[in-house]
Amino acid sequence: MHLTMELQSNPISSHLAIDVVSPFANETQSPRVGINRPPMFVLSFADITYKVHQTKNQSFSPFSKSNKENSTQRTRVRTLLDSVSGEAREGEIFAVLGASGSGKSTLIDALANRILRESLKGSITLNGDNLESRLLKVLSAYVMQDDLLYPMLTVKETLMYATEFSLPRSVPKEKKKNRVEELIKQLGLEAAANAIIGDEGHRGVSGGERRRVSIGINIVHDPILLFLDEPTSGLDSTSAFMVVEVLKEIARRGSIVILSIHQPSYRILNLLDRLLFLSRGQTVFYGPPSSLSMFFSEFGKPIPDNENPVEFALDQILEYEETQDGATELVEFNKIWQRQHQDLFSLYGGDISHIPLDQALASSFASGRLVSGSNDTNSMSMASVRKFTNPFWIEMGVLVKRAFTSTCRMPEMFMIRLGAILITGIMFATIFWKLDNSPRGAQERVGFFSLAISSIYYGSVDGLPVFIQERYIYLRETANNSYRKSSFVLSNAIVSFLPLIILSIGFALTTFFAIGLDGGMRGFFFYTAIILASFWAANSYVTFSSAIVSNITTGVTIAMAILCFYLLFSGFFVNRDRIPDYWLWFHYMSLAKYPYQAVMQSEFSDPNICFVRGTQMFNNTPIQRFSESTKLEVLASISKSLHLNLTNTTCTHY
Numbered sequence: 001m002h003l004t005m006e007l008q009s010n011p012i013s014s015h016l017a018i019d020v021v022s023p024f025a026n027e028t029q030s031p032r033v034g035i036n037r038p039p040m041f042v043l044s045f046a047d048i049t050y051k052v053h054q055t056k057n058q059s060f061s062p063f064s065k066s067n068k069e070n071s072t073q074r075t076r077v078r079t080l081l082d083s084v085s086g087e088a089r090e091g092e093i094f095a096v097l098g099a100s101g102s103g104k105s106t107l108i109d110a111l112a113n114r115i116l117r118e119s120l121k122g123s124i125t126l127n128g129d130n131l132e133s134r135l136l137k138v139l140s141a142y143v144m145q146d147d148l149l150y151p152m153l154t155v156k157e158t159l160m161y162a163t164e165f166s167l168p169r170s171v172p173k174e175k176k177k178n179r180v181e182e183l184i185k186q187l188g189l190e191a192a193a194n195a196i197i198g199d200e201g202h203r204g205v206s207g208g209e210r211r212r213v214s215i216g217i218n219i220v221h222d223p224i225l226l227f228l229d230e231p232t233s234g235l236d237s238t239s240a241f242m243v244v245e246v247l248k249e250i251a252r253r254g255s256i257v258i259l260s261i262h263q264p265s266y267r268i269l270n271l272l273d274r275l276l277f278l279s280r281g282q283t284v285f286y287g288p289p290s291s292l293s294m295f296f297s298e299f300g301k302p303i304p305d306n307e308n309p310v311e312f313a314l315d316q317i318l319e320y321e322e323t324q325d326g327a328t329e330l331v332e333f334n335k336i337w338q339r340q341h342q343d344l345f346s347l348y349g350g351d352i353s354h355i356p357l358d359q360a361l362a363s364s365f366a367s368g369r370l371v372s373g374s375n376d377t378n379s380m381s382m383a384s385v386r387k388f389t390n391p392f393w394i395e396m397g398v399l400v401k402r403a404f405t406s407t408c409r410m411p412e413m414f415m416i417r418l419g420a421i422l423i424t425g426i427m428f429a430t431i432f433w434k435l436d437n438s439p440r441g442a443q444e445r446v447g448f449f450s451l452a453i454s455s456i457y458y459g460s461v462d463g464l465p466v467f468i469q470e471r472y473i474y475l476r477e478t479a480n481n482s483y484r485k486s487s488f489v490l491s492n493a494i495v496s497f498l499p500l501i502i503l504s505i506g507f508a509l510t511t512f513f514a515i516g517l518d519g520g521m522r523g524f525f526f527y528t529a530i531i532l533a534s535f536w537a538a539n540s541y542v543t544f545s546s547a548i549v550s551n552i553t554t555g556v557t558i559a560m561a562i563l564c565f566y567l568l569f570s571g572f573f574v575n576r577d578r579i580p581d582y583w584l585w586f587h588y589m590s591l592a593k594y595p596y597q598a599v600m601q602s603e604f605s606d607p608n609i610c611f612v613r614g615t616q617m618f619n620n621t622p623i624q625r626f627s628e629s630t631k632l633e634v635l636a637s638i639s640k641s642l643h644l645n646l647t648n649t650t651c652t653h654y
Helices: 003-007 012-016 105-110 133-139 155-166 173-186 205-220 237-252 289-299 309-321 328-342 357-366 393-409 411-431 439-479 484-517 520-548 552-570 579-587 593-604 615-616 630-641
Strands: 042-058 073-089 093-097 121-124 141-142 227-228 256-258 276-278 282-287 649-652
Touching: 012 520, 042 105, 042 256, 073 093, 073 121, 073 256, 073 276, 073 282, 093 105, 093 237, 093 309, 105 121, 105 256, 105 276, 105 649, 141 205, 155 173, 155 205, 155 393, 173 237, 205 237, 227 357, 237 256, 276 309, 282 289, 282 328, 289 309, 289 328, 309 328, 393 484, 411 439, 411 484, 439 484, 439 520, 439 552, 439 593, 484 520, 484 649, 520 552, 520 593, 552 630
Parallel strands: 093 256, 093 276, 141 227, 227 256
Antiparallel strands: 042 073, 042 121, 276 282
């Protein structure tokens, strides 16, 4: 029976509808997993198969002008997982091993519901019940291979913000702080609690401590299922052992820990409870580490006494993979061996599937486990488990505070950008100093506006690496439903607005009065507003660019190329009437068009300002090369012919 039906029929499932039940256990409380009782939770997966279709174009004539006439499409089905089965229990560490490309990460993703269930064949159950996607997100956590953290936040702050996202607002602030202190002690981070995470330019915590922080931000809600993709990669042996030791303690407290790992040391091997070796998506061994020697002995290749069993097993698998049949012989032997040694997989003796999931959850919550909560504390349906833990305004407050704290701890970035803007403004001021109202002055005003808008947009592209770094954090947190996407976008806009105001005022002050732009104080404020709008549009454009590209070099190249087109079609280089109809859409899409037209309208709309007087009307015409006296005679002749009183001071063009 599906979990949805059971929750509706069983009153004990009302425990799912609470915000938090006894959220914080005493630090001296003993682990939840008892020695003499069967595990409360068991994640079982049977015959997991995952195939992807790859399409290739095959061309029979590389010199042909028409690929369509001389090419065919070949679809190849690639099997990433092939009938993989196993069982992970509460209190244990279940480790998936294998060479690169064996399917380790794919299996972890499949179990963690990060692959569409429609694409998978087989069954994945918790205590015999199929897990709904929304409930699985509440009960589980997924730790990525990369440590995606804000570098300028301290360890304690990073865990505190994760707690704010994961626990509902009904939990008092003091209890959230207690949870963070408990996590710091559990993760062995007491000495680094007040140190920043750090990055290439800022000294911070070690790699092992960083990895434990990554684990900590995912277990603040005390998940029943914890999935980790290569948690020891990139760490030295001591740091790797400390990380797995922390995971073992998490398992002892009542969680199912499932991880992928590459060549664990002897010490780490002793902390693992179940091993699953994969080769090209197929199972070549499944069982406890102690049975690995028995497996290969019965296979006919005993493990030497002085060799690491895991390294020996991986070497054997690699040798078989290099042959034509691959590891088929090991796969088939494993199936026979599994049937012959069923006793190895009955750790507590007997079937534990009779423990209903709703009862197991109720008992676990009562013992001090956390849950994200529901909208209706009296509801007993799956709909009562809400998608997001906190309301929109709570998310906004936490995100704004975190972004503001992180930004304030990197003042050098803002100061460099402010310095660049001020220097650019001063250069413009000296080049276009005190422009007059002559035709040349009008032309130079137009040139200045174009350069000013261009410099604002091009200068904003340098923020792309920061946005791309935050993008990965955003993807991780929104995948866990930590907050709404709209909350992140709006909070970033709010935090970036104040620095943009300062940049806009600085640029306006250094250029408006020095260049002699029109409009007085009213014109100055309008000019400043246009500069601010341009900065904000550029900031939004860079944010958008970081969302569609994942590589900094590629992102900068694409962003700069599109900016070139924005400027080309803005109306400065090519008049709108000269743009072909099939490119007009780009003219209206151009971010540079609107601020450019706004400053032009502001500067040249005053009818009291004259840019052409008297003989200046002959500039850029053949008459320009004549002497001033000749020009006056021509002007007088025109005046007589048109019956007008035209003198050298008469305004002939506004």
